[in-house]
Amino acid sequence: MRCPHCRQENPAGAKFCSGCGARLDLVCPSCSHPNRVGSRFCNACGHRLSAEEEAAAPLGAPDRPAEPAMATASAMPKPAPAVPEAERRQLTVMFCDLVGSTELSSTVDPEELRDVVRAYQTATAAAIGRFDGHVAQYLGDGVLAYFGYPHAHEDDATRAVRAALEIVDAVARLSAQLERDRGIQLAVRVAVHTGPVVVGDVGAGARHEQLALGETPNIAARLQSLAEPNTVAISAVTRRLVQEIVTCRDLGPQTIKGVSTPVHVYEVLGANPSWAGVDTVSRGGLTPLVGREQEVALLLERWEQVEEGQGQVVVLSGEPGIGRSRLLQIIKDRVADRPHVLLEGRCSPYFEHTPLYPVIDLLQRVADWRWDHSNEEKLERLERVLQERGLPLAETVPLIAGLLSLPLPDRYAPPTLSPERQRQKTLEAVLALCLAMATDRPLFLSFENVHWSDPSSLEFVSLLVDQAPAVRLFAVLTARSEFHPPWRPRSHLTHLMLNRLTRRQTERMASLVAGDRALPPSLLERVTSMTDGVPLFVEELTKSIIEASLERTEASADVVTGPATPAIPVTLQDALMARLDRLGPVKEVAQLAATVGRAVPYEILRAVSPLDETRLQQALGRLVEAELLYQRGLPPQAIYIFKHALIQETAYQSLLKRTRQQYHRRIAEVLTDQFGQIVETQPELLGYHCTEGGLGAQAVVYWRQAGQRALERSANLEATSHFTAALQALKTLPETGESTQHELFIQIGLGHALTATHGYAAAGVERAYGRARELCQRFDERLPAPVLFGLWFFYHVRAVFDQALPLAEQLLSLARRDDDRLLEIHAHWALGGDLFHLGELQQAQAHLDEGNALYGALSHPPDLSRFPQDPGVTCRGYCRPLWLLGYPDQAVERGVEAIALARRLAHPFSLAFALNWMATVHQFRGEAAAAQERAETLIELASEQGFVIWVAFGRVLRGWALVQQGRRDEGMRELRDGMEAWRATGAEVDRPYFLSLLAEASAAGGDLDEGLAMLAEALDLAHRYRDVYWEPEIHRLKGQFLLQRSGEATAEAEACYRQAMDVARHQAARSLELRAAMSLARLWTARGEREQARSLLAEVYAKFTEGFETPDLVKARSLLDEVFASHRGRSGRDAPSS
Incomplete structure (x- = not known):
């Protein structure tokens, strides 16, 4: 007798294997129950066990003419227990087939062939039954078996492969007996494959069978034909599940008829003797x-x-x-x-x-x-x-x-x-x-x-x-x-x-599993929420995501990508399904509850369940006892929560699509009819159930409501998700005037949300607002203000001012025509923003002042759902022009007012806007510590809220501040990373300014050539985009770097300083004119032209009426004093005035 575990031959009558110590049980051919060796009857079903006598008797021997050895009618496996309806599940399918059965039928009498086939079938069924498999069909001399149905085990693939090895051994023993007695040799091919199926009743009339449908059984059958006689072939999916318990030979990818992609195939060489069936979830x-x-x-x-x-x-x-x-x-x-x-x-x-x-x-x-x-x-x-x-x-x-x-x-x-x-x-x-x-x-x-x-x-x-x-x-x-x-x-x-891991521990573990590949925050959040702190779940889900990502991208990719909801790993599906199968009929309640959601209010479940209250509570009690659900409170106020998100997902995915749709439709109807407060406060819940229930028209309405509510709460990521779901639901409906109207407002809302989460210049923003414009043009309707504003913002941040400025002017005309004060304020801010970048600083500030005055006259708080940010915050917070115009103190005052207003409104995106420009003004003023403090507050807020564009700008400003405070290397990295992140949002505006900051940092480290190259690029971008507000400073820095590189380059430096002065005066940019004047004054003083230097600097200094304690004006006054002191003989008459 050969041991099925280590394959050691043992003497007849042995109770335990002499090779591995495993008990050599006698398997009942009727019910597959293991019995002690020597038993005469099965202690589970009472079937007669005469295995030793039958095994010893030759097939068809005269003393047993009607009962072939190892094959009786009662020895056929019992049918699987009835399952009420088909369901979806992962299944491991085995297909085994006799080799050369056609040739055998031509040489053996049919009656004798029947005995041979039945003996083969009985041996096969015994091996399958021993590992709790289910024989689904006898197909001539082929046997189709399922592992994982009707009841799943945590190790169904393992059971299938071990059964397959045992079948090969059993057929070998049967072949030896037949060859000895009748000169007949048998061989078998076995294949195993794991994959998704729909399994349940098929057939009509008296021919009812429970069969698995889908590609998986077909692949198993095809794999069998690739196996050598008396070997087991398995697919790569199955091998992954059993790689610790067997050794394999790689047969490589194989083309299989009817399957679109090659299947990687392995031949099982044998079981691992040291493996002893340890906890399978440790795989x-x-x-x-x-x-x-x-x-x-x-x-x-x-x-x-x-x-x-x-x-x-x-x-x-x-x-x-x-x-x-x-x-x-x-x-x-x-x-x-x-x-x-x-x-x-x-x-x-x-x-x-x-x-x-x-x-x-x-x-x-x-x-x-x-x-x-x-x-x-x-x-x-x-x-x-x-x-x-x-x-x-x-x-x-x-x-x-x-x-x-x-x-x-x-x-x-x-x-x-x-x-x-x-x-x-x-x-x-x-x-x-x-x-x-x-x-x-x-x-x-x-x-x-x-x-x-x-x-x-x-x-x-x-x-x-x-x-x-x-x-x-x-x-x-x-x-x-x-x-x-x-x-x-x-x-x-x-x-x-042992308790579950905390969120932080889960994130750390997922990162350890991912290794060098970075998991983006969205996927890390999904891993955390789906795995509930169970280490194995964390490991397998993370690995599954990485493997799926590598299939989509290059193998060397260091950033993992993946769907918002990762699939349940194949390595966990059997274990999760086994827990559900152990519930018996109660599983249907778990499936219905899973359709409701992760947290299931008892009142909703009672309303949708066909069970009466007593039976429902009993079923829920069983689920709580089985630790699949947690119970909070007592019915009818109880809420039941799935212990694991993966258990909920498994229960849900096991439903047929048709059944799922029916459940969702029933839930949507109940919520609408009986739970009005949920409809009002959680329209996204109705949107989800209507979508999955095939109620497309209702789904659009609820998703749109949900998106709008999310915008009002500044929940922009949720709003993006809801509006996207609404668009998906729209695709299921015919195009009508009503559906077009819905899409118009959905696209506007989506553009609004994407602006906050991806930045003004993101491609998705343009798609949303562009589609809205297309819908309006198709029906000859004028563009709604939010569409105009969204498109303006897109082109403004892309630095396409030829298109942005006309849109801003159109906004102002529309606002005045419709007497829309809120829109008019936004239009003034838009015009102010465009004109600022174009170097028209006084006009820009005039528009901002007018917008600010109109905002102050509003009789009620503005509606923040129409536009991404509050117009009062933008008109006050956009304080850069004031500094350039020579009002450094007013710039700070306006910035502080904007921050306070944004905090009062509790509007995060507006607050991020105000913090950003406040930090920028501190940078303009040369106040590194204050700029860093504001930038870090901005980064924290924007990171928390998902405002990627403000995170990027904040990092640039923080990088500059670090460089100024002696942390040059760290600051340079932050500057570069921030600039890269800024461009990743699609933004091009302000790049000349950023490059000048990076150039200063490079030059401070002694790399003047790199600094000059960056300034050349900045100047080129400024002229190409007409983004020229910082052009005077770029010219000044160029002159400074040239002079630092060579003291002989005074002429080139002077030309740069003069150009800086000219551009600054043309723009009325007094603060940059002052910087250029100081640089020119220093150059002239060094050449002995002190009177000319004093006169120029005094003239520019005299234009200022505030900000005398700011670094630039303090330096200017100090330089004036220095020049005056060095100009002997004129000290009294020419003393500068403040």
């Missing part, structure tokens, strides 16, 4: 250890107590995937260099009903048995271990050898005890061995997954718990949260329940 290696510092410290403290002679027992428990195995391994690693003996035992779901399986596994490890050892070698090793520990061989060997199914030599007398007494004495013998091993050095004994322990093994553990305090024993048991230890509390017994 894929140990997860990074995050957030377990306290637990590690506690376990190490317990270890120290053991070293001091105080034995300890620790039970590590928690839900699947919480990290029990990872924590246990960390402790093993931490104590690895300390003297101790390590023993490891583990329980397995495959041997849950095999007495003392983990104890047998542990003993084999202690004796260091290998599969290729003979019985004599195994006995010798066992004797050596027992002798080393001082245990009497005569008494102990017969007991332990019997447990290990090891034949006793004649020198040992077999036990003569009753079965129960022998079992007890055997447990005591194993316990004595363990205690003896803890005599010289501490014994670290780990038992994993004791929730799968059989009663006898649990009894053995109980004995250990009792004896632990007397020896240096550190026993660590791991179990799932549903395991309840049978031991009463003791001082040496610690029960440690």
Whole structure:
């Protein structure tokens, strides 16, 4: 008899495998239940078990003419339990087929062929049943089997592959028998593939079957044809799920008929003998250890107590995937260099009903048995271990050898005890061995997954718990949260329940899994919200996102991309579905609740459920008891919350699309009819259910309402999502006047939201407002003001002033025609902004002043839903022109007023606008600390709100401030990153200004050539875009850098300073004229032209009426004093006045 686990041949009648110690159960061919060897009837279904006689009898032997060996009518597998409706799920499909059956049919009598085929089918069904698979169809000599339906397991792929290997072995044994008896040889090909299916009833009349439909079964059938005889072929998807338990040979991508893309195929070479069915959710290696510092410290403290002679027992428990195995391994690693003996035992779901399986596994490890050892070698090793520990061989060997199914030599007398007494004495013998091993050095004994322990093994553990305090024993048991230890509390017994990770820990773990690839904030948030702090979920979802991203982009991409809602990883689907399948009929309530949402109000569920209140509460109680739901409050005010987002998603995804739509439609109807307050306050909820329920017209209305409400709350990301959903719903409707009107206002709202989240010049902003303009032109309607304003902003920030300025003028005309004061204020700000960049500073300030006056005359607060920002904040906050015109104090005063107004309005985007220009004015004034403070406040606000354009501008200003305060390298990086982020939003305006700041920073570090190159680029951009407000300063800096590079370049420098003066005077930019005058005065003074220098500087200085304490004016006064003092003989007459 060959062991199905390690494939070791064992003598007939053996109870346990001599290679790996696994129990050699007799599988019932009727119900697939494992029975003890020697049983005559199945203890589960009562079917007659005469396997040994049948196996020994030749097929069709005269004494059993009507009953071929291993094949009776009753031996066919039972049909799967009825499932009320089809559902979607991940399924592992096996297809196996006899090789050469056509040739066989031409050489074998049909009656004999029937016996052969039925024997093959029975052997196949037994292997499938042993691993809880379901035979879906017998297709001639082919067998189609499902693993994961009607009940999923956490390791369905593993079960399928192990069953496939067992089928190959079973057919080989059957072939040997047939060849011996009849000269017939059999071979089989087996294939396994995992993928999504819809599974349920098909057929008509008496021909009803439960079949899986979709590509997955077809791929499995096609893979089978690629396998060599007596081998197992698996797909790459299945291999990923079983890679730890089998070894494979890569067959490469294979083209399969009917499948659009090649399928990567592997041949299974065999099972991994060291794999023992450990907790399947640990698949894929140990997860990074995050957030377990306290637990590690506690376990190490317990270890120290053991070293001091105080034995300890620790039970590590928690839900699947919480990290029990990872924590246990960390402790093993931490104590690895300390003297101790390590023993490891583990329980397995495959041997849950095999007495003392983990104890047998542990003993084999202690004796260091290998599969290729003979019985004599195994006995010798066992004797050596027992002798080393001082245990009497005569008494102990017969007991332990019997447990290990090891034949006793004649020198040992077999036990003569009753079965129960022998079992007890055997447990005591194993316990004595363990205690003896803890005599010289501490014994670290780990038992994993004791929730799968059989009663006898649990009894053995109980004995250990009792004896632990007397020896240096550190026993660590791991179990799932549903395991309840049978031991009463003791001082040496610690029960440690592992909690989920916090949000911060989850984010850190996801980043560790991602490695060098950066997860964008949106995907990091999805990982956090979907995984609920379960480490395995975090790891597998992050890996799944990265793999999907690499399929879409270059393999070297260092930024991960992905959908807003990542798919459930294939590695988790079986485990999640298994939890749902264990619920039985209650699963339907879970599916309905999942359709309602993550948090499910009882009143809504009661209204949509077909169950009466009593049955519904019973079902919900079962879901709470199963820890799939949390309950908050009592019905009817109760709210039920899915414990895991992935459980909710799995329950939802298992529904047929048709059923989902019916559920959503019913929920939408109930909400509309019975829950008016929800309709009013959460229209997005109605929009979602109407969309998924196929109610497109209603969905558009609710999504539009939701988007508008979000705009009013400055929830711009949510608004973007809602308006986008509204547009998607619109696509399902015919184009009518009403739908066009809806789209117009949706596009306006979307443009508004995108302006805040992506910046004024983002491509999406142009698409939204451009589409709105197209809709108006199509129906000969004039453009609404928000469309004009949105388009103006787009072209303004793109620095396309030829298109922006006419739109601003059109806005003003429209406002005056319609007597729309709010629009008129926005129009003045728009004109002021354009004229500022074009160098028309006085006209720009006049428009801003007029807008500010109109705002002050408003009798009520403005409607902030029409435009991205408050017009009063913009007209006051846009204080740059005041500084350039020579009013540095007024610029600050206006900026402070704008910030205060934005705070009163509680409008984040307006506040970001005001903070940005306030920080800019501080930069203009040369106040590095104040600029940094405002910039950092801006960055914090804008980052929190998702205002990417203001984050970018803020970083530029912060970078300049850092350079000025001596942190040049850090500041340069911040400047460059901010400029790059600014352009990433589509913005081109202000780039000449940014480049001049970066040029100054480069020159400050001695790189004058780089600074001059940047100034050349800045000047080119200023002229190309007509963005010239900073042109005087660019000319001045150029002259300064030329003179610093070469003291002989006075002529070139003077020309630059004069050009700066001319442009500044043309623009009326007094502050920049003053800077140019100071530079020219210094140059003339150095040449001895002091009177000319004094006269020029005094003339410009005299134009100022405020700001005398600002750095520029302080420097100017100091320079005047210096020039005056050096101009001897004229000190009294020519003293400057303030």
